[in-house]
Amino acid sequence: MSRRSRIKFQLRLPQLILAIALIILGLVFILILRNNPLVIANKNLTSIALLVSGLIFYAGVLVIVSMFESETILSISLLLPSIVAIAIFVYGFIGWSIRVSLSKWKGLNPDFTWFGLRQYYDLFHNDPRFVIDVRNTVMFTVGFILGCLILGLGIAILLDQKIKGEAIFRSIFLVPMSISFIATGVIWGWLMNPAVGNRITGINLIFQSLGLKSLISLWHSTPMPWGMAFTIIPAVWQVAGYTMALYLGGIRAISDDLREAARVDGASEFEIYRYVILPILQPVTLSAVIILAHMSLKIFDLIVALGNKAISLDVPGIYMWVTTFDGTNYAQGAAIGILMLVSVAILVVPYLVQSMRSETQL
Amino acid sequence: MLSKKLGLKVFSLMLAVMLVISACGTAAKTTVATKSTEVEVFSWWVGPGEADGLAAMVKVFNQQYPDIKFINAAVTGGAGTNAKAVLATRLAANDAPDSWQAHAGQETIANYLSAGQIKPLDDLFKSTGFDKVLPATLLPLISKDGHPYSVPVNIHRSNVLWYNPKVLAAAGVTANPKTDFKTLDDFFAACDKVKAAGKICLSLGAPWTAIHLFENIMIGTIGADKWNGMWTTPPTTDWAGADVAAGIANFAKALSFTNADASTMSDWQPASKLMVDGDAAFNIMGDWAYGYFANAAPNGLALKPHTDFDWAVSPGTYGVFNFLSDSFVLPVGAKHPDATEAWLTVAASKAGQEAFNPLKGSICARTDCDQSLFSEYSQDAAKDWTSNVVVGSLMHGVVAAPAWATSIGTAIGLFQTDTSKTADFQAALVAACAKDGTCK
Numbered sequence: 046m047s048r049r050s051r052i053k054f055q056l057r058l059p060q061l062i063l064a065i066a067l068i069i070l071g072l073v074f075i076l077i078l079r080n081n082p083l084v085i086a087n088k089n090l091t092s093i094a095l096l097v098s099g100l101i102f103y104a105g106v107l108v109i110v111s112m113f114e115s116e117t118i119l120s121i122s123l124l125l126p127s128i129v130a131i132a133i134f135v136y137g138f139i140g141w142s143i144r145v146s147l148s149k150w151k152g153l154n155p156d157f158t159w160f161g162l163r164q165y166y167d168l169f170h171n172d173p174r175f176v177i178d179v180r181n182t183v184m185f186t187v188g189f190i191l192g193c194l195i196l197g198l199g200i201a202i203l204l205d206q207k208i209k210g211e212a213i214f215r216s217i218f219l220v221p222m223s224i225s226f227i228a229t230g231v232i233w234g235w236l237m238n239p240a241v242g243n244r245i246t247g248i249n250l251i252f253q254s255l256g257l258k259s260l261i262s263l264w265h266s267t268p269m270p271w272g273m274a275f276t277i278i279p280a281v282w283q284v285a286g287y288t289m290a291l292y293l294g295g296i297r298a299i300s301d302d303l304r305e306a307a308r309v310d311g312a313s314e315f316e317i318y319r320y321v322i323l324p325i326l327q328p329v330t331l332s333a334v335i336i337l338a339h340m341s342l343k344i345f346d347l348i349v350a351l352g353n354k355a356i357s358l359d360v361p362g363i364y365m366w367v368t369t370f371d372g373t374n375y376a377q378g379a380a381i382g383i384l385m386l387v388s389v390a391i392l393v394v395p396y397l398v399q400s401m402r403s404e405t406q407l
Numbered sequence: 408m409l410s411k412k413l414g415l416k417v418f419s420l421m422l423a424v425m426l427v428i429s430a431c432g433t434a435a436k437t438t439v440a441t442k443s444t445e446v447e448v449f450s451w452w453v454g455p456g457e458a459d460g461l462a463a464m465v466k467v468f469n470q471q472y473p474d475i476k477f478i479n480a481a482v483t484g485g486a487g488t489n490a491k492a493v494l495a496t497r498l499a500a501n502d503a504p505d506s507w508q509a510h511a512g513q514e515t516i517a518n519y520l521s522a523g524q525i526k527p528l529d530d531l532f533k534s535t536g537f538d539k540v541l542p543a544t545l546l547p548l549i550s551k552d553g554h555p556y557s558v559p560v561n562i563h564r565s566n567v568l569w570y571n572p573k574v575l576a577a578a579g580v581t582a583n584p585k586t587d588f589k590t591l592d593d594f595f596a597a598c599d600k601v602k603a604a605g606k607i608c609l610s611l612g613a614p615w616t617a618i619h620l621f622e623n624i625m626i627g628t629i630g631a632d633k634w635n636g637m638w639t640t641p642p643t644t645d646w647a648g649a650d651v652a653a654g655i656a657n658f659a660k661a662l663s664f665t666n667a668d669a670s671t672m673s674d675w676q677p678a679s680k681l682m683v684d685g686d687a688a689f690n691i692m693g694d695w696a697y698g699y700f701a702n703a704a705p706n707g708l709a710l711k712p713h714t715d716f717d718w719a720v721s722p723g724t725y726g727v728f729n730f731l732s733d734s735f736v737l738p739v740g741a742k743h744p745d746a747t748e749a750w751l752t753v754a755a756s757k758a759g760q761e762a763f764n765p766l767k768g769s770i771c772a773r774t775d776c777d778q779s780l781f782s783e784y785s786q787d788a789a790k791d792w793t794s795n796v797v798v799g800s801l802m803h804g805v806v807a808a809p810a811w812a813t814s815i816g817t818a819i820g821l822f823q824t825d826t827s828k829t830a831d832f833q834a835a836l837v838a839a840c841a842k843d844g845t846c847k
Binding site for chain 1: 491492495498499517518519521523524605613614615666667668670671673674681686809810812813814816820823824835838
């Protein structure tokens with residue numbers, strides 16, 4: 046047993062020479078590039094060249110590692126660059142953002158003067174804009190999730206009725222998912238144009254021509270707080286197809302025997318869905334909620350395209366952008382960013398923990 | 408004897424040389440001595456008009472300094488938002504360009520001087536005679552503690568009232584916007600008539616245009632001196648006082664005459680188009696709107712001045728020029744300081760500004776440019792530039808540091824959601840000033 050677990054090392058000369066050659070080559074390139082930027086056709090490619098040199102260097106290291114004949118060591122070595130990169134560029138910068146959010150940094154030069162939780166306190170106590178942001182986000186998230194779930198499930202159930210041309214309908218409902226939120230926002234901004242009189246256009250024009258004047262709406266320019274509710278329409282339009290796909294996959298995975306058994310027991314079609322299908326779909330609903338919620342808590346592009354940074358349609362993402370990059374108020378921007386991260390984490394982390402537990406149980 | 412003669416000759420020669428040198432010294436210097444072989448200039452001039460203007464100014468630079476290679480480090484992206492982020496990164500990495508574009512005034516001073524990135528330009532202003540050809544009221548606005556920090560290349564005007572003469576005639580407005588809107592009330596009286604005729608009185612666009620409107624209504628209400636007093640340290644105009652309150656009341660009233668769908672507009676153009684389309688009578692927008700109205704398609708609407716549209720200064724601001732300007736700075740750690748100075752000398756020069764501005768659609772910062780090169784509107788504006796009281800724009804970075812301007816923008820945005828909350832709005836403005844540290 047002890048002999049087995051000991052790591053074998055077999056020195057092979059050709060490999061060693063290759064490894065040393067790669068390591069030296071990589072190091073030489075890095076040293077050259079340190080003082081001589083690589084410019085090809087007026088493009089500064091130094092950073093890419095440095096990356097390639099680093100890879101050459103690390104390939105040499107890997108060749109040496111491969112001589113250990115241990116899969117564990119090899120897999121760790123292969124993963125190490127990604128682990129280091131993620132540790133620095135994701136978690137390192139989260140930590141750095143937290144530090145910035147506890148500082149007084151305003152202006153171009155970093156200022157790490159300790160300010161405690163004052164930025165957070167100010168956001169919640171002295172900042173009417175952030176209060177609007179929170180309210181808008183809650184309204185948007187609730188409406189967006191409910192809309193997507195109900196519409197997605199509805200379409201999925203309809204598509205499940207073994208209709209002709211199901212594939213075509215499925216594609217039609219899924220296509221909006223491939224459009225960027227910016228494009229959706231711009232197009233729905235035109236459709237939901239609130240202009241009246243001779244400038245009437247978009248959906249309002251359709252209502253007018255149909256004689257449905259009572260339906261003519263100010264849409265997302267409705268006075269606060271209800272304007273935000275209208276931004277849910279394009280969001281649901283875009284993402285409901287995705288929820289549909291999730292649900293349809295879930296429904297298709299349910300064995301027909303269960304339905305048959307329910308029918309034999311005298312259940313109506315409605316009762317089959319209510320008491321058989323829906324409970325089985327619960328895990329699908331949970332993952333759909335997680336995915337939808339993390340989209341809506343971070344929403345930025347759709348709202349910017351629709352509201353052009355109007356305060357009545359403000360969300361934390363927009364406020365973070367404006368205060369950081371227009372106002373050079375980096376500490377406040379970092380605080381808003383961290384609050385967004387926390388709000389998503391509250392949803393995602395328990396889900397991840399739960400799914401990891403159930404995986405280990407399996 | 409011979410040596411004495413020679414000595415005399417040498418002496419007279421020296422005298423002559425000295426005279427020539429001193430003559431050069433008294434006349435404005437046109438070029439500077441340089442050794443560097445390149446100058447990297449950072450800007451966000453990439454759109455139609457402005458990119459052409461930059462190219463024309465670079466041509467002048469190349470003629471005067473054939474040995475210096477001009478490297479154009481322009482970055483695309485609306486109103487410089489992307490460019491400023493790129494520049495901030497480069498400055499943080501100690502990779503400053505030799506000179507960069509910045510809005511003249513507090514935006515430059517708060518961003519770059521406070522960060523210790525730029526040097527004063529007193530010498531360059533004096534040696535080139537630039538300070539003599541600028542309006543006297545401009546210098547304090549681009550200076551800190553008496554030292555100028557950037558070379559303004561172009562001047563735009565914020566307080567322009569664009570109007571549709573046909574709509575005014577149809578609504579029975581007899582007042583002439585060019586002379587009769589001495590107070591905001593005169594303007595509101597005209598607005599009542601326009602509104603009664605079923606038209607929008609004052610068209611408004613994307614949320615930032617409300618900040619643009621706010622500054623011009625405020626100046627129109629309290630006048631140039633009190634407006635300037637709002638931005639001194641400490642402010643001589645009380646932010647919590649009656650003057651600002653009067654401005655806020657007028658701003659609320661002006662907003663009541665605007666189109667309800669303003670916030671859904673993507674930028675200023677849709678609002679300006681409402682006016683020229685005859686749906687609205689007035690539009691308060693900077694003078695870049697002139698190019699949009701008058702230029703040929705595809706960059707403009709090819710409209711006729713005076714018949715399809717006309718202009719005056721915004722109500723209550725006769726004799727006041729609310730300016731904004733793009734300018735260039737002298738970095739502390741410039742890699743090629745002599746080449747930077749050469750570039751700034753060209754940017755300040757008559758030839759450079761005459762090359763740039765007609766294409767950009769702005770006017771020269773200098774008061775001595777050849778006016779025959781410019782459009783009718785620009786000639787009109789240039790006359791005011793020489794004679795008016797110059798004040799600085801809030802929206803466009805002249806009077807307030809970015810952090811302060813952003814808090815004011817937020818306060819204005821909040822106010823727009825409920826224009827009855829004038830007291831809350833004024834309290835928010837007072838708080839913004841205190842947070843900036845300008846007010847006690």
